[in-house]
Every structure is written in C-alpha cells, then in structure tokens.
Amino acid sequence: MDLELAKSSGAHFMPDSVSDFMGRFPRKAARIKTLPKFFRVEEQTEASHRCTAGPESDLSAEHLFDAGSTGHLIAVEMVKQCLTTPAAIDKVKALLGGGQKLRITYAGLKDRWAITSQRIVIEGASFDDVVRSCMPSQEQLDEYGVFIKNPIRTNRHLGKGRLVGNNFIIKVVVPGMSAAELEAYLTPRINFLTRGGAVMIPNAFGKQRLGKRQNLFGVGHDFIHLGPEAGIKRFLTEKSPNESPWANDVRGKLESEWLSAEKRAATAGTSVANQVLHLQGMRQILEEGGQGRQAYQRLNMTIEYRIVCQLLQHLDYVRAMRELEEDFSLWPGAYHSFWFNQILDKALRGEIQLDNQGDPEARIPLVMNEQRALRFYRRFAPEAIPETWDPTVQRMFLSPQHKFDKGPRRALFVTVSDLKYNCEDGAVNMEFRLQKGSYATTFLGILFDIDGDKKVVADVEAS
Numbered sequence: 001m002d003l004e005l006a007k008s009s010g011a012h013f014m015p016d017s018v019s020d021f022m023g024r025f026p027r028k029a030a031r032i033k034t035l036p037k038f039f040r041v042e043e044q045t046e047a048s049h050r051c052t053a054g055p056e057s058d059l060s061a062e063h064l065f066d067a068g069s070t071g072h073l074i075a076v077e078m079v080k081q082c083l084t085t086p087a088a089i090d091k092v093k094a095l096l097g098g099g100q101k102l103r104i105t106y107a108g109l110k111d112r113w114a115i116t117s118q119r120i121v122i123e124g125a126s127f128d129d130v131v132r133s134c135m136p137s138q139e140q141l142d143e144y145g146v147f148i149k150n151p152i153r154t155n156r157h158l159g160k161g162r163l164v165g166n167n168f169i170i171k172v173v174v175p176g177m178s179a180a181e182l183e184a185y186l187t188p189r190i191n192f193l194t195r196g197g198a199v200m201i202p203n204a205f206g207k208q209r210l211g212k213r214q215n216l217f218g219v220g221h222d223f224i225h226l227g228p229e230a231g232i233k234r235f236l237t238e239k240s241p242n243e244s245p246w247a248n249d250v251r252g253k254l255e256s257e258w259l260s261a262e263k264r265a266a267t268a269g270t271s272v273a274n275q276v277l278h279l280q281g282m283r284q285i286l287e288e289g290g291q292g293r294q295a296y297q298r299l300n301m302t303i304e305y306r307i308v309c310q311l312l313q314h315l316d317y318v319r320a321m322r323e324l325e326e327d328f329s330l331w332p333g334a335y336h337s338f339w340f341n342q343i344l345d346k347a348l349r350g351e352i353q354l355d356n357q358g359d360p361e362a363r364i365p366l367v368m369n370e371q372r373a374l375r376f377y378r379r380f381a382p383e384a385i386p387e388t389w390d391p392t393v394q395r396m397f398l399s400p401q402h403k404f405d406k407g408p409r410r411a412l413f414v415t416v417s418d419l420k421y422n423c424e425d426g427a428v429n430m431e432f433r434l435q436k437g438s439y440a441t442t443f444l445g446i447l448f449d450i451d452g453d454k455k456v457v458a459d460v461e462a463s
Contacts (some may be wrong), residue, residue: 003383004380006338007221007237009205010214013338015345018204025189030448031173032441038082038171039114041440043107044164044433051117052079055136059150064383071121071153074130078106079117084325085109086302088146091118095133095148107163108436109330111208112300115141120148121158132416159237160326165417165435172428172448182423189447190419201446204344204416205337206439211330212300213240221334223328224398226389228317229272231331233258235305236282247299250285253303257281271317279312303327318392321393325396332397336366338385340410347412351374352380354412363409369398414438 109117224233261278405419
C-alpha cells in the first residue's frame with residue numbers, strides 16, 4: 001500500500017474486499033445522486049422521532065410552535081440541499097440575523113450532494129425570531145438551499161453522535177435493465193446478505209469521510225504527526241482535481257499568502273498564527289465576491305473561513321482549536337477511519353483473526369492514545385501508530401477524557417434495517433435505515449458498481 005498516494009488522493013481508503021464482499025455475484029454499473037431529490041437522508045433523532053425532509057411538520061399538534069414549553073435553547077429541524085452541514089448552518093445564522101452571536105450545535109454531518117434533514121439546537125436567538133424564520137417550502141429550499149421548521153424549546157445542546165441513525169430514500173439508476181431484470185438481480189444478493197433475518201454488511205467508512213478533495217486522511221496525518229500549523233496549512237492550501245478551477249485558484253492564493261507568512265514567522269521566531277497581515281490577506285481572499293456571494297460561501301469553504309477568522313481573533317492555534325473542536329476533530333477522525341478500514345479489509349480477507357470475529361457485534365477500536373487500542377494496532381497494523389505525536393493534538397483529540405475511558409469502538413458489521421425496495425425500468429427505489437456513523441454508499445457499493453468519483457449533480461459553486 002502506497003501511504004503517500006493514500007494521503008493525497010484517498011486511494012486505498014475503501015477496501016476492495018468490501019465491494020467484493022459477495023464474491024461470485026458480479027455487480028452491475030449504476031449511478032446515484034443523479035438529482036438531489038434522488039438521495040434523501042432523514043435523521044432519526046430518537047427511536048420515536050424522524051426528521052423528514054419535506055415542509056410538513058414532524059411534530060404532534062401540541063408541540064408545534066409551543067411557546068409554553070421550557071428551556072433557553074431552541075431546537076429546530078434543518079433541511080438542506082447540496083450544502084455541507086457547516087455551510088447550511090451559516091445560512092441559518094444569516095436567516096436569523098444573528099451572525100457570530102449565535103451558537104448552533106448538531107449531532108452529525110449530512111451528505112453534501114443530497115437533500116438531508118437533521119435536528120439542530122440554537123442558542124442566542126429569541127423564540128419569536130426563530131418562529132418567524134421557519135418558512136419550510138420546496139421553493140425556499142431551491143432558492144436558498146436550506147429551511148428550518150418545527151421549533152421547540154429545549155435545555156440541552158446537541159453533542160456529536162447524539163442520534164439513533166439515519167433513514168435513506170434513494171433512487172439507484174441502472175440503465176438498460178427492466179424492472180423484472182432488476183428484481184431478479186437484487187433478490188439473490190439481498191438473500192446473500194441476510195443473516196438470521198437481518199441484512200448485514202461490512203461496516204466500512206465511506207469515502208465521504210475524506211471530504212470533496214479526498215485528502216482528509218493526509219490532513220489528519222500531518223495534524224497528528226507534525227502539529228496544528230502543518231495540518232491547517234494542508235487543509236487550507238492543498239489543491240485537487242476534484243474541485244473547480246475557481247476553488248483551486250483560491251487555494252493557490254491562500255498558499256502564496258501562507259508561504260509569505262511562514263517566511264515572516266521564521267524571521268521573527270514565531271508562528272503563522274501570529275502573522276496578522278497575512279491572516280487578514282487570507283480572509284480577504286475567502287471573502288472575495290461581495291456580501292452573499294463571497295468565495296467561501298460559493299465554494300463551500302465555510303470551515304476554511306472559520307479557521308482563518310479564529311486565528312485572526314486569537315493569534316493562537318490552541319484557542320482556535322478549542323473554539324472549533326468539532327471542525328478540527330474531522331481530521332483525526334479521517335485518520336482513524338482509514339486505519340479502521342484497513343483492519344476490516346484484513347479481517348475480510350482472512351489475513352488476520354480478530355478476537356470474537358465471528359460475533360457480528362465485535363468491535364474494533366479506533367486509533368487513539370489509549371493503551372488497549374495501542375496494543376490492538378501494534379498487533380494488527382503497527383504502521384497506524386505514529387512514531388511521534390504532536391503533544392497538543394494528542395491531548396485534545398486523541399486521548400481519552402477519563403483514564404477509564406476505552407475510547408471509541410466500531411462494529412465490524414452493521415445491520416441494514418427496515419429495507420424496502422421496488423424496481424422500475426432503469427431504476428431501483430430503496431428505503432432503509434442505518435445506525436449512526438454507517439454509510440449508505442457502502443451498502444449500495446456492495447450491491448452495485450457505483451462510479452463514486454463522477455459528479456452527476458452540478459456543484460453549487462458553479463451556479
């Protein structure tokens with residue numbers, strides 16, 4: 001395996017053993033996300049509550065717009081189209097007129113290319129203002145990219161992972177096959193995946209984990225090994241053929257500004273985080289285009305913009321990381337995901353035998369600075385353990401918060417729940433649910449040969 005290639009392009013991230021899991025069953029070429037409405041993701045916040053992606057209310061009459069309930073925070077459901085979750089949240093803040101005064105939390109990231117729904121919690125806005133901003137309609141979604149609905153008062157912010165799972169409603173386009181042929185194609189494959197009445201698949205992380213540029217494993221690698229400055233530089237400046245010429249031009253300008261900041265920092269014996277003029281230059285590059293049409297908004301570079309603004313505000317990497325902990329955690333998360341997939345690959349190929357591997361609920365630790373996890377990876381994938389750890393990144397993102405914390409664990413296999421599908425000429429309409437952290441594209445990639453690199457949906461940056 002070429003680690004340098006993996007770090008730069010996402011190569012080797014999705015193991016071939018996952019797509020080849022069914023062995024003797026060949027996969028038919030298919031496409032997904034041909035239109036946003038053909039890939040819908042609806043968050044299951046609790047066992048009894050599903051956030052639907054339509055404008056209709058998901059709440060019972062007594063809860064809808066209930067100003068009499070208690071709590072200083074306001075929970076709403078956010079429906080977005082062709083936006084990252086951070087970019088959609090920025091639009092919600094603008095809708096509420098609160099800008100940086102508002103704090104909004106969410107349980108998980110949702111697919112950029114789809115229509116998705118999820119619960120978010122707002123702090124810093126009045127209930128009346130939120131109610132007035134609830135304008136759920138398809139027209140609002142098409143024009144603005146996001147709407148909110150179903151405001152209720154609450155006392156708790158949302159933490160990462162505080163959801164049950166996600167429901168998927170997907171049209172898989174399979175050109176040249178009739179409905180009867182598709183039914184005959186799917187039946188033996190679904191039967192093969194069924195164990196004890198449940199459909200189960202390898203629980204691989206999907207390539208979405210690596211971002212649009214497919215480089216977050218490399219960003220995470222530099223962040224963990226070399227420290228915040230190296231990770232931030234790579235995240236801001238690395239170009240990719242997966243982005244538009246405009247986006248690559250912006251990253252080239254950021255790189256030029258960053259290199260100038262490095263020279264001044266070396267002369268002064270400080271860091272890029274202290275170079276105010278160059279940080280201001282980076283912010284101006286990301287703000288080009290004017291209000292409402294700024295480059296970072298059009299290019300979905302919301303996280304890049306937040307990082308530059310936080311560095312300007314604090315002139316300190318640690319404080320910026322504390323303010324944007326969820327954003328920075330995506331980088332070590334991508335690093336963890338890569339190595340989980342490699343262990344899963346070895347287990348599926350029979351190259352290693354994990355303890356309790358026959359148990360579908362057997363869990364693999366994710367790489368972090370915890371002794372049991374370290375012993376596991378030293379045994380099965382020693383190359384996953386860094387020779388050196390940046391101490392700040394190690395303390396903030398890789399170490400358990402409590403000495404008895406075992407750290408995150410992930411199941412080897414995952415159940416595809418509530419699976420329903422119907423076939424029509426040239427397409428399969430599928431509905432199913434996955435537990436949090438699992439990927440619909442992994443399931444679909446086992447059933448079909450999906451060209452995941454082809455962007456059929458027009459990028460919002462080109463609109």
